[in-house]
Amino acid sequence: MLEKKIRCPSCDFVQTVNGEPGQTVKITCPSCNNVGAFQFPKDPSLHPSDDTSSAISVVELTKTFESVSAVDSATFHIKKGEIFGFLGPNGAGKTTTIKAILGLLYPDKGEIRINGTNIFTDEKKAKSQIGYLPEKVAFYDNLTALQNLMFYAEIKQVSKQCCQPLLNEFGLADAVDKKVGAFSKGMLQRLGMARAVMGDPSILILDEPSSGLDPRGVVFMREKIKHMQQRGATVLVSSHILGEIQEMCDRVCIINKGKIVAVDRIDNLGTRLHLRPKIVILLEKMTEKILKAVEKLKDVDHVETTGTLLEVNCLASAKANVILSVVKAGGNIMNLQIREPSLEDVFMRFTED
Amino acid sequence: MNISFLHHPIVLIAKKEIMDNIRNKWILLMTGIFAALTLLISYFGSLGQGWQDLGLTIAGMMALVQYLIPIIGLMLGYAAIVGEIERGSMSALLSFPLKRIEVLIGKFLGLGGVLSFSLLVGFGIAGIVISANVSEVDIGQYLIFLLASVLLGLVFVALSLLASSFFHNRSTAMGLAIFLWFFFTMIWGIIMLGVAMLSMDVETAFTSGFPDWYYAINIINPISAYGTLVSLNVGPVSSSFTEQAFSNPAFYSSELMATILFLWIAISLIIAYIFFKKRDI
Ligand SMILES: Nc1ncnc2c1ncn2[C@@H]1O[C@H](COP(=O)(O)OP(=O)(O)OP(=O)(O)O)[C@@H](O)[C@H]1O
Numbered sequence: 215m216l217e218k219k220i221r222c223p224s225c226d227f228v229q230t231v232n233g234e235p236g237q238t239v240k241i242t243c244p245s246c247n248n249v250g251a252f253q254f255p256k257d258p259s260l261h262p263s264d265d266t267s268s269a270i271s272v273v274e275l276t277k278t279f280e281s282v283s284a285v286d287s288a289t290f291h292i293k294k295g296e297i298f299g300f301l302g303p304n305g306a307g308k309t310t311t312i313k314a315i316l317g318l319l320y321p322d323k324g325e326i327r328i329n330g331t332n333i334f335t336d337e338k339k340a341k342s343q344i345g346y347l348p349e350k351v352a353f354y355d356n357l358t359a360l361q362n363l364m365f366y367a368e369i370k371q372v373s374k375q376c377c378q379p380l381l382n383e384f385g386l387a388d389a390v391d392k393k394v395g396a397f398s399k400g401m402l403q404r405l406g407m408a409r410a411v412m413g414d415p416s417i418l419i420l421d422e423p424s425s426g427l428d429p430r431g432v433v434f435m436r437e438k439i440k441h442m443q444q445r446g447a448t449v450l451v452s453s454h455i456l457g458e459i460q461e462m463c464d465r466v467c468i469i470n471k472g473k474i475v476a477v478d479r480i481d482n483l484g485t486r487l488h489l490r491p492k493i494v495i496l497l498e499k500m501t502e503k504i505l506k507a508v509e510k511l512k513d514v515d516h517v518e519t520t521g522t523l524l525e526v527n528c529l530a531s532a533k534a535n536v537i538l539s540v541v542k543a544g545g546n547i548m549n550l551q552i553r554e555p556s557l558e559d560v561f562m563r564f565t566e567d
Numbered sequence: 568m569n570i571s572f573l574h575h576p577i578v579l580i581a582k583k584e585i586m587d588n589i590r591n592k593w594i595l596l597m598t599g600i601f602a603a604l605t606l607l608i609s610y611f612g613s614l615g616q617g618w619q620d621l622g623l624t625i626a627g628m629m630a631l632v633q634y635l636i637p638i639i640g641l642m643l644g645y646a647a648i649v650g651e652i653e654r655g656s657m658s659a660l661l662s663f664p665l666k667r668i669e670v671l672i673g674k675f676l677g678l679g680g681v682l683s684f685s686l687l688v689g690f691g692i693a694g695i696v697i698s699a700n701v702s703e704v705d706i707g708q709y710l711i712f713l714l715a716s717v718l719l720g721l722v723f724v725a726l727s728l729l730a731s732s733f734f735h736n737r738s739t740a741m742g743l744a745i746f747l748w749f750f751f752t753m754i755w756g757i758i759m760l761g762v763a764m765l766s767m768d769v770e771t772a773f774t775s776g777f778p779d780w781y782y783a784i785n786i787i788n789p790i791s792a793y794g795t796l797v798s799l800n801v802g803p804v805s806s807s808f809t810e811q812a813f814s815n816p817a818f819y820s821s822e823l824m825a826t827i828l829f830l831w832i833a834i835s836l837i838i839a840y841i842f843f844k845k846r847d848i
């Protein structure tokens with residue numbers, strides 16, 4: 215008997231269906247009565263876990279700490295060469311998932327593959343392809359920045375010659391011979407990033423890379439991440455800074471209370487949630503005529519007024535029409551703003567209770 | 568030595584531990600303590616009659632080193648693993664292409680190497696000074712004492728790594744380390760006495776000898792095995808060894824004592840690995 219979680223395409227309700235391999239089951243959504251069907255794969259071994267084209271494959275990952283279910287059968291696949299954003303509220307299970315991917319903690323259940331290599335059976339091969347920036351960046355405090363990097367270079371079997379240039383590249387040229395114990399949070403973060411990219415790994419796993427960085431540092435880090443992608447690396451990056459994720463990620467995964475609630479491109483997620491742009495118009499004078507004109511337009515689904523402020527939710531294609539009809543109805547537009555649906559809206563919708 | 572051996576993760580981890588102990592001068596301090604102690608006991612132990620020979624020096628030192636070597640071994644390693652996990656550097660280290668077993672063995676070899684070096688050099692320097700001042704020199708006895716001390720040190724380094732792999736913070740690991748020291752140096756003797764009193768007529772046992780099983784249990788304690796190993800090989804020790812005023816049973820042998828010490832090292836490391844391997848970092 216196989217089990218599969220199915221998300222209703224129209225209302226996003228998730229239900230679990232059971233069936234035998236090869237069997238097609240009819241599904242009716244208990245929430246909106248939408249009807250569909252799902253065919254279980256004939257051979258369970260053809261399950262996506264054998265997907266060798268993925269850089270990172272996580273299948274049915276489950277991890278419980280004492281009684282806390284930190285990650286609950288999470289499945290997702292990260293394609294080679296993409297920047298993959300990992301989002302979720304505090305305590306959602308991001309760090310736990312990342313640590314499991316690296317073999318730092320043993321999951322109760324699940325399979326993890328790095329470029330097709332199982333992390334638990336061929337640990338060294340899997341890990342040799344990864345550069346990791348932990349959430350809590352730590353070094354050997356009694357050693358200098360350079361001594362630290364040299365130690366890791368030896369472990370990674372890359373030339374120690376790369377250490378000094380790396381420190382320069384990450385803005386630590388003045389701190390080369392400073393003991394890491396005396397580093398500020400931002401300096402530690404930079405040094406952590408230098409350690410992660412050492413030896414040009416094909417996969418980068420970054421747990422909140424911009425935490426503790428100044429605004430310039432945040433931009434710098436983002437550029438570095440994009441640069442690594444251009445050089446062919448796959449990047450898994452967790453962050454709470456949605457603007458940053460929106461700007462650089464090809465796809466995102468949203469995890470909430472240990473469960474994966476969405477994996478997709480950001481614009482697709484917006485469409486799936488029927489998120490609409492919002493037009494905010496400040497008028498000189500609000501009239502009944504303007505309101506009527508806008509309300510009767512096609513593809514406008516919500517109109518709201520506060521004083522002389524008019525807020526309209528509509529399809530992207532109707533934006534121009536809204537403005538035109540306001541003008542035609544005699545409205546004098548003082549100011550205009552269009553708010554496109556953002557990752558923040560997506561995030562809020564997927565992580566609400 | 569070929570290049571790939573020097574770049575093996577085990578060797579790199581061991582080297583790091585050794586370098587740390589050179590940097591913080593621990594290795595120098597311990598070497599100094601071992602040398603000074605030996606010289607002091609040799610010179611002043613005879614109550615004003617000058618240098619004693621090596622055998623008598625060892626006999627004078629036994630009571631002290633039996634306490635000292637275990638506590639130094641335990642203190643060297645109790646934080647080696649749990650400390651790195653607590654600080655966070657372990658998750659970075661283990662994200663590199665190396666295995667947990669390599670980290671554990673590397674730390675054991677590095678810390679064991681530091682303690683062995685201090686013992687060999689500290690006792691060695693003292694041995695040379697003493698030899699230059701006394702007429703009769705038995706190098707063989709002294710070498711056995713040195714090697715036995717190194718083995719005892721390695722047992723307690725292995726035990727400290729066991730404590731370090733088992734607990735989730737430094738302070739509890741240190742608690743276990745201190746308990747182990749108390750257990751093997753003090754509590755063990757009390758237990759052995761209790762066992763004797765409950766199971767036999769102690770008065771007659773002291774005059775006519777203990778049963779073999781009692782001797783067998785006694786040398787499970789690595790410190791007893793160490794003491795016996797030295798006393799079996801160093802004449803003056805067996806004659807002055809107060810606890811062993813009675814003769815050793817026939818089945819006591821140097822090989823058996825060395826085997827017991829090796830087993831302690833191996834078993835401690837295996838159990839340490841079992842804990843470390845399963846840990847969430
Ligand atoms: N070592 C641990 N022992 C017990 N519980 C843990 C441990 N590590 C994590 N948890 C719990 O697992 C859950 C997920 O934690 P995790 O660190 O993965 O969250 P996160 O998504 O990374 O959060 P944040 O955004 O705050 O970094 C939380 O409820 C946390 O309390």
Ligand SMILES: [Mg+2]
Pocket residue numbers: 308309310349421
């Ligand atoms: Mg986290």
